[in-house]
Amino acid sequence: MEFAAxxxxxxxxxxxxxxxxxxxxxxxxxxxxxxxxxxxLGPTATQDQVADLQxxxxxxxxxxxxxxxxxxxxxxxxxxxxxxxxxxxxxxxSETFPATLELVLFxxxxxxxxxxxxxxxxxxxxxxxxxxxxxxxxxxSAVMPSFFIALLLQVLxxxxxxxxxxxxxxxxxxxxxxxxxxxxxxxxxxxGRLDVVGQALRHLLLPSIALALATMGQIARIxxxxxxxxxxxxxxxxxxxxxxxxxxxxxxxxxxxxFVPPLTILGLEFASLIGGAFVVELIFSWPGMAAxxxxxxxxxxxxxxxxxVMVSGAFFVVVNLVIDVLVGIVDPRIRxxxxxx
Amino acid sequence: xxxxxxxxxxxxxxxxxLAGAAAAQNVVTVNTVQIFGTxxxxxxxxxxxxxxxxxLYDGLITVDGDGNLQPxxxxxxxxxxxxxxxxxxxxxxxxxxxxTPVEPKDVVYSFExxxxxxxxxxxxxxxxxxxxxVVDNGDGTVTFTLSKTFAPFMATVPAxxxxxxxxxxxxxxxxxxxxxxxxxxAGAGAYLLKSWDRGSQMTIAADAGYWGGWTEGKIDEVRMIxxxxxxxxxxxxxxxxxxxxxQFQSPExxxxxxxxxxxxxxxxxxxxxxxLKLNSRMAPTDDIHIRRAIAYATDYVTIREVIFPGxxxxxxxxxxFAQFHAADVVGPSYDLARAAEEVALSAYAGQQIPITxxxxxxxxxxxxxxxxxxxxxxxxxxxxxxxxxxWNRITEIAADVATTPNVNQIFFGPTYPSPDSMFFTQYHxxxxxxxxxxxxxxxxxxxxxxxxxxxxxxxxxxxxxYKAVQVRLMDLMVSVPLLAQTQxxxxxxxxxxxxxxxxxxxxxxxxxxxxxx
Numbered sequence: 106m107e108f109a110a111x112x113x114x115x116x117x118x119x120x121x122x123x124x125x126x127x128x129x130x131x132x133x134x135x136x137x138x139x140x141x142x143x144x145x146l147g148p149t150a151t152q153d154q155v156a157d158l159q160x161x162x163x164x165x166x167x168x169x170x171x172x173x174x175x176x177x178x179x180x181x182x183x184x185x186x187x188x189x190x191x192x193x194x195x196x197x198x199s200e201t202f203p204a205t206l207e208l209v210l211f212x213x214x215x216x217x218x219x220x221x222x223x224x225x226x227x228x229x230x231x232x233x234x235x236x237x238x239x240x241x242x243x244x245x246s247a248v249m250p251s252f253f254i255a256l257l258l259q260v261l262x263x264x265x266x267x268x269x270x271x272x273x274x275x276x277x278x279x280x281x282x283x284x285x286x287x288x289x290x291x292x293x294x295x296x297g298r299l300d301v302v303g304q305a306l307r308h309l310l311l312p313s314i315a316l317a318l319a320t321m322g323q324i325a326r327i328x329x330x331x332x333x334x335x336x337x338x339x340x341x342x343x344x345x346x347x348x349x350x351x352x353x354x355x356x357x358x359x360x361x362x363x364f365v366p367p368l369t370i371l372g373l374e375f376a377s378l379i380g381g382a383f384v385v386e387l388i389f390s391w392p393g394m395a396a397x398x399x400x401x402x403x404x405x406x407x408x409x410x411x412x413x414v415m416v417s418g419a420f421f422v423v424v425n426l427v428i429d430v431l432v433g434i435v436d437p438r439i440r441x442x443x444x445x446x
Numbered sequence: 447x448x449x450x451x452x453x454x455x456x457x458x459x460x461x462x463x464l465a466g467a468a469a470a471q472n473v474v475t476v477n478t479v480q481i482f483g484t485x486x487x488x489x490x491x492x493x494x495x496x497x498x499x500x501x502l503y504d505g506l507i508t509v510d511g512d513g514n515l516q517p518x519x520x521x522x523x524x525x526x527x528x529x530x531x532x533x534x535x536x537x538x539x540x541x542x543x544x545x546t547p548v549e550p551k552d553v554v555y556s557f558e559x560x561x562x563x564x565x566x567x568x569x570x571x572x573x574x575x576x577x578x579x580v581v582d583n584g585d586g587t588v589t590f591t592l593s594k595t596f597a598p599f600m601a602t603v604p605a606x607x608x609x610x611x612x613x614x615x616x617x618x619x620x621x622x623x624x625x626x627x628x629x630x631x632a633g634a635g636a637y638l639l640k641s642w643d644r645g646s647q648m649t650i651a652a653d654a655g656y657w658g659g660w661t662e663g664k665i666d667e668v669r670m671i672x673x674x675x676x677x678x679x680x681x682x683x684x685x686x687x688x689x690x691x692x693q694f695q696s697p698e699x700x701x702x703x704x705x706x707x708x709x710x711x712x713x714x715x716x717x718x719x720x721x722l723k724l725n726s727r728m729a730p731t732d733d734i735h736i737r738r739a740i741a742y743a744t745d746y747v748t749i750r751e752v753i754f755p756g757x758x759x760x761x762x763x764x765x766x767f768a769q770f771h772a773a774d775v776v777g778p779s780y781d782l783a784r785a786a787e788e789v790a791l792s793a794y795a796g797q798q799i800p801i802t803x804x805x806x807x808x809x810x811x812x813x814x815x816x817x818x819x820x821x822x823x824x825x826x827x828x829x830x831x832x833x834x835x836x837w838n839r840i841t842e843i844a845a846d847v848a849t850t851p852n853v854n855q856i857f858f859g860p861t862y863p864s865p866d867s868m869f870f871t872q873y874h875x876x877x878x879x880x881x882x883x884x885x886x887x888x889x890x891x892x893x894x895x896x897x898x899x900x901x902x903x904x905x906x907x908x909x910x911x912y913k914a915v916q917v918r919l920m921d922l923m924v925s926v927p928l929l930a931q932t933q934x935x936x937x938x939x940x941x942x943x944x945x946x947x948x949x950x951x952x953x954x955x956x957x958x959x960x961x962x963x
Contacts, residue, residue: 273647
């Protein structure tokens with residue numbers, strides 16, 4: 106019952122956050138320099154053509170009326186029409202979002218799969234060479250921007266060694282429509298097309314590694330710190346005294362309570378990568394929503410800007426809600442404390 | 447057993463050979479630096495839009511590499527004596543990709559739709575051809591009646607791409623088929639739309655039944671990949687995926703591809719000009735001596751040979767417009783001593799002269815040119831402020847004389863193969879207030895000369911008027927002509943047919959290309 110109330114409260118707050126976000130981004134998008142009608146019509150459009158399109162788009166209406174029209178559309182699930190692609194923004198996002206989602210999911214998988222064990226190893230052999238190595242990796246991955254890593258990987262793997270593809274989600278001559286989830290790996294498996302799955306994985310590798318390194322370093326560091334904190338608890342000392350093997354103590358008694366901070370970071374990263382992947386998407390010609398959003402901003406495609414920001418915002422809110430629930434599951438003490446409060 | 451085995455094996459080999467032969471295709475992969483905004487011929491405006499449209503659609507006429515008009519869906523045309531009407535005869539062999547014949551009614555429909563939607567190429571016909579002025583004569587011909595004599599009219603006709611009116615009308619809904627034509631093609635072009643992922647690529651495939659026929663070595667498929675990242679282009683070239691680069695690659699990338707055996711770097715002059723546009727309505731560039739000083743303080747050779755390749759220009763009209771070009775006008779040269787003399791003659795002599803140099807943010811070569819100008823101008827007593835703005839901001843500040851910087855680096859190329867396209871949009875008072883006219887010229891003499899050239903069909907009189915415009919512009923020095931852009935591509939040695947055309951992206955009509963290997 107308390108959990109249901111907690112969920113309802115969180116959902117209400119989330120809706121409020123999204124409304125606030127919509128107002129802020131609505132105003133910012135209109136303050137950014139540039140006339141969307143002129144941007145859409147191109148550099149040789151006459152003033153008459155620009156004025157005509159401004160009227161068709163309702164850009165001459167008072168801001169409050171424009172916002173009202175936007176909210177009305179949003180209530181019906183309509184994000185309007187993109188000036189840049191001439192498609193419904195809903196269609197644009199349903200085409201591009203799965204590409205970004207797949208990239209981000211794979212990135213998180215890499216970051217998590219390597220980051221947590223590295224953190225555990227660093228904590229286990231604290232102040233010895235594995236710890237120092239992990240710290241060096243974490244620092245390096247944090248100071249190198251993802252676009253730099255992306256370019257480096259592209260040059261090495263795609264240009265010098267030519268062992269991995271550097272653009273797109275599939276080879277140009279491979280025809281496959283991801284019509285169920287939009288995620289090529291899942292849809293490929295569902296369709297029994299292992300060749301698609303294999304190629305999708307090959308194309309995912311470089312952009313995912315470029316994005317994952319910084320997150321992996323962060324997760325390793327936080328896991329290390331958290332594991333060390335937990336290792337100082339009395340019950341861990343007691344476990345050691347009882348002669349419980351190291352491996353069991355580490356993974357059964359230490360990792361689970363230490364898992365909350367990395368899980369929280371994972372959630373935050375997951376949500377922020379949805380919008381933050383744009384540079385990597387541009388470098389690898391990845392047809393994702395982040396790159397679509399950047400183009401929308403530079404071309405002042407107002408509906409597309411609103412659509413991308415609202416979808417990213419909603420995703421952020423939902424993911425954080427899920428993380429909060431997962432944290433309660435991982436560490437029951439948090440659930441109990443919450444009930445008592 | 448052995449015989450059966452041999453039979454099976456040889457059958458398998460034969461089948462695979464056949465399959466191999468059927469699969470053998472000439473595929474060209476070219477990168478573009480921006481997405482394709484639209485494939486609706488009534489809304490095309492940017493270089494990628496035109497790049498798709500010239501392959502998916504045919505027009506009444508087209509333009510060749512020398513700027514000459516060539517028949518396409520129209521086999522011939524007749525211009526009336528007073529140049530106020532043109533009658534086109536539709537080629538009897540012309541058919542749309544669905545096999546239906548191209549008819550005059552399709553021309554009428556396409557043009558009326560263009561005017562109704564009032565975007566893209568419609569601006570070329572505003573005030574020139576009114577709604578209802580295009581008529582199907584019922585005998586396989588269609589007549590355009592102009593509201594007035596407009597000499598450049600024929601040069602604008604290639605921008606009219608012809609739609610299959612029956613198909614489009616069927617899908618018109620309540621938006622003139624804008625939603626339908628955003629994803630579909632109803633044309634008579636040499637290529638069909640095979641796939642289009644708006645964020646990353648467009649693939650077009652040759653229409654085997656194209657009415658215009660095919661020559662040896664036709665390009666079967668063109669894949670246009672959207673990327674402006676230099677490392678990506680190099681990686682694609684190294685892996686064998688890329689056949690032709692965009693024209694916007696850096697000199698370093700072109701040099702790297704030139705070193706690969708597979709590529710040649712092809713450089714051709716264009717009629718796209720690069721200018722320093724001087725705001726003649728704002729101090730200090732409102733003073734003619736200051737404008738002349740800036741012209742003399744510009745290091746043209748360093749700009750052309752080190753920073754950005756191009757051909758020299760002596761007037762604001764590139765030499766590619768041969769019969770209209772004032773070749774005898776002496777252009778400005780780099781001479782700081784003469785620049786100092788001009789400053790001394792100006793109203794700002796003896797004082798520090800604040801000046802703003804504007805350039806497009808993110809364009810590294812423009813930054814370099816601006817810094818070079820700063821170094822030279824500061825020697826003459828100018829106090830320079832650098833102002834870089836993103837392109838969408840530049841289009842905004844250009845709309846007001848008070849916000850237009852003193853000096854602006856702008857590329858301008860003709861949207862149709864006529865000097866009118868260069869002069870009207872940049873220098874006529876009626877076209878003031880855009881990024882193309884940051885000079886704020888508003889000179890009655892220039893207006894009168896441009897109007898006179900438009901009002902006559904006599905080419906000699908047109909040439910006389912355009913040359914007088916160039917002389918006047920160089921006297922006023924509102925535009926400092928830096929160079930005529932050289933268009934460079936790295937192209938696979940097996941691919942031939944590239945030739946610049948003085949009409950946006952018509953050089954990417956892949957029906958003109960051949961694969962020779």
